Amino acid sequence: MDRRGEHDGRGRMERVEVDREAPQPDRVERAAAVIRRGGLVAFPTETVYGLGANALDPAAVARIFEAKGRPRYNPLIVHVDGVAAARRLALSWPPLADVLAEAFWPGPLTMVLPRRPEVPEIVSAGLPTVALRVPAHPVALALLRAAALPIVAPSANPSTALSPTRAEHVVRALGDRIDLVLDAGPTGVGIESTVLDLSGERPVLLRPGALSAADLEPLTGALERPVEGDEAAPRPSPGMLERHYAPRASLSLFGPEGRTAAVARARSAAGEGAVVGALVFEPLGVAGDREVLMPRDPAGYARKLYAALHGLDDRGCDLVLVERVPDGTAWEGVRDRLQRAAQP
Numbered sequence: 001m002d003r004r005g006e007h008d009g010r011g012r013m014e015r016v017e018v019d020r021e022a023p024q025p026d027r028v029e030r031a032a033a034v035i036r037r038g039g040l041v042a043f044p045t046e047t048v049y050g051l052g053a054n055a056l057d058p059a060a061v062a063r064i065f066e067a068k069g070r071p072r073y074n075p076l077i078v079h080v081d082g083v084a085a086a087r088r089l090a091l092s093w094p095p096l097a098d099v100l101a102e103a104f105w106p107g108p109l110t111m112v113l114p115r116r117p118e119v120p121e122i123v124s125a126g127l128p129t130v131a132l133r134v135p136a137h138p139v140a141l142a143l144l145r146a147a148a149l150p151i152v153a154p155s156a157n158p159s160t161a162l163s164p165t166r167a168e169h170v171v172r173a174l175g176d177r178i179d180l181v182l183d184a185g186p187t188g189v190g191i192e193s194t195v196l197d198l199s200g201e202r203p204v205l206l207r208p209g210a211l212s213a214a215d216l217e218p219l220t221g222a223l224e225r226p227v228e229g230d231e232a233a234p235r236p237s238p239g240m241l242e243r244h245y246a247p248r249a250s251l252s253l254f255g256p257e258g259r260t261a262a263v264a265r266a267r268s269a270a271g272e273g274a275v276v277g278a279l280v281f282e283p284l285g286v287a288g289d290r291e292v293l294m295p296r297d298p299a300g301y302a303r304k305l306y307a308a309l310h311g312l313d314d315r316g317c318d319l320v321l322v323e324r325v326p327d328g329t330a331w332e333g334v335r336d337r338l339q340r341a342a343q344p
């Protein structure tokens with residue numbers, strides 16, 4: 001019987017270790033075969049692990065929504081191995097797309113462009129656009145080439161939960177719902193790609209991410225930001241749900257003026273039996289070895305962020321106090337993730 005890669009839900013996922021720099025062709029091919037027959041493969045990108053399926057097979061794409069518990073109105077990013085493959089999925093390709101692809105692909109930039117009818121509606125949640133990205137991870141590129149297909153890949157986590165930066169995170173959260181995971185160790189960048197909408201008159205920064213506005217604006221000019229919270233307006237990027245990227249623990253941000261209050265809050269929570277953790281630049285001295293000292297540069301911080309939060313979840317934290325990160329565009333991606341994770 002051809003199960004078309006449908007997972008039987010009995011934990012028969014295959015975990016395949018693969019070399020990051022020189023992915024073994026036979027191992028990559030095993031994963032590519034799963035993609036071709038309509039199954040689900042988790043694989044590393046330079047940002048986070050993605051949950052991949054054949055972008056041209058609506059039934060395979062539907063399995064992604066099911067596995068993640070993702071609302072159908074939230075569209076997916078299509079991963080391709082280069083500009084030529086991207087152009088085959090976009091109805092039009094403005095000169096700025098070439099400029100940005102030249103500068104940032106392969107890399108953590110997702111471009112939203114008008115969609116060709118060949119891209120199934122379910123991929124784009126019915127929107128007239130498609131989100132495209134060429135990932136910079138050797139394993140992701142090897143998989144795309146071996147499958148010879150565009151691959152949709154949201155982050156490989158249950159909807160609204162923390163994104164995975166290691167194969168273990170994927171196995172724990174989704175292991176019983178996917179067919180195979182390619183394990184190439186921790187990812188390098190740590191937060192998701194920057195999503196830029198090029199389908200309108202002016203480029204709009206839909207999701208700040210690994211690349212900052214400061215990286216993009218020399219090429220794009222001043223970037224617009226989506227208007228959020230207007231119920232009547234169509235959602236510019238349906239994935240921008242307020243609570244997102246969140247650990248199980250509740251997360252609370254504090255600034256320099258809130259340090260004393262944060263210490264008091266930690267002591268009283270601990271007094272009531274809560275397990276408290278912290279992500280800080282300077283130790284608070286209240287959460288023992290559950291205080292994670294974070295790097296003072298945005299790239300270093302991003303790389304460590306999700307792994308640190310996964311680690312605190314694993315250790316049973318109920319409350320995580322997070323020292324605010326600096327203002328400014330270089331920290332925009334990290335700031336966005338922390339704000340969304342802290343939404344009640």
Ligand code: TXA
Nearest residue numbers: 047049050075076129130131154155192193237238239
């Ligand atoms: O770094 C990344 O981008 C990772 C790796 C695996 O590539 N993927 C990722 O996918 O973060 P996901 O599904 O977690 O986030 C995709 C984001 C969502 O905010 C979604 O709403 C937005 O991209 N998006 C996708 N297609 C879109 C479209 N046609 N128009 C507007 N936003 C779109």
Ligand code: MG
Nearest residue numbers: 154155156163
């Ligand atoms: Mg995600």
